[in-house]
Amino acid sequence: MRPSLSKSEEELMNILWRMHQAPMRDLIEAYPDPKPAATTIATLLKRMRDKGYVDFKKNSSARLYFPLVDKEVYFSGQINTLIRDFFDDSAGQFASFFTKRTNLSKDELRALRKIIDAEINKK
Amino acid sequence: MRPSLSKSEEELMNILWRMHQAPMRDLIEAYPDPKPAATTIATLLKRMRDKGYVDFKKNSSARLYFPLVDKEVYFSGQINTLIRDFFDDSAGQFASFFTKRTNLSKDELRALRKIIDAEINKK
DNA sequence: CGTATTATTCTACAAACGTAGAAAGAATAT
DNA sequence: ATATTCTTTCTACGTTTGTAGAATAATACG
Structure with a gap:
């Protein structure tokens, strides 16, 4: 059983669902103002990967993050x-x-x- | 806006809703095994009072706790x-x-x- | 290439949570 | 009235969360 997502992880998850797949810069972009620091998003993405909700694929340049759970x-x-x-x-x-x-x-x-x-x- | 309840606070809240009002001993009693330590419940009740979800009234002996929110x-x-x-x-x-x-x-x-x-x- | 920019990881730290022992205060049982 | 038991508060400690700086790695741009 996957550990559950925290509030702010859920928020990011929602953005991911909307975008289907995106590099970090676009995820930040998608946040309403005031946008969190890039490292904050990075931390969340890392934790969400650890929890098994997110993964990424690398196609040449930056990572494309995408949800693992519908x-x-x-x-x-x-x-x-x-x-x-x-x-x-x-x-x-x-x-x-x-x-x-x-x-x-x-x-x-x-x-x-x-x-x-x-x-x-x-x- | 009241701060939200955590998972274990919600669990206790549910018990309170079921019992309408009860002293601590009965609340512990109502937990499924393995029941948490009495002090754990006490801590939760305290935090829930601070958050404004619970109050108690004292009628002679022990406190009767009851939910403040339906x-x-x-x-x-x-x-x-x-x-x-x-x-x-x-x-x-x-x-x-x-x-x-x-x-x-x-x-x-x-x-x-x-x-x-x-x-x-x-x- | 070499530097500017961006992405990622590491580290950190305060607040919230889950859990409960130790201590103190209140109720009760004999 | 005193010992025993229960309730409440205080203190504590490991974990998770929210947040982000510093350091490092990767990429882009000229």
């Missing part, structure tokens, strides 16, 4: 943790909580219903 | 953070991802649809 996969993990830790492992309970609590617009709710219907039909 | 409130916060950090702040996007990704049973999906319909009607 956003979807990572994300489902997060949700599942939340569900396990707070909802007694019941996704249904979580879902209903979520639906009531989040302020989805009427349109979003309709869209969601559509998806659910489709899912029901798949089963 | 599970629902805390929890919505967590989800919103997730949505903000990973879904570009779109709850709809999150919802559809969630629905597709989680293995809800047919019944759970039906129940969820019911809730959604109710929500749609409210709007």
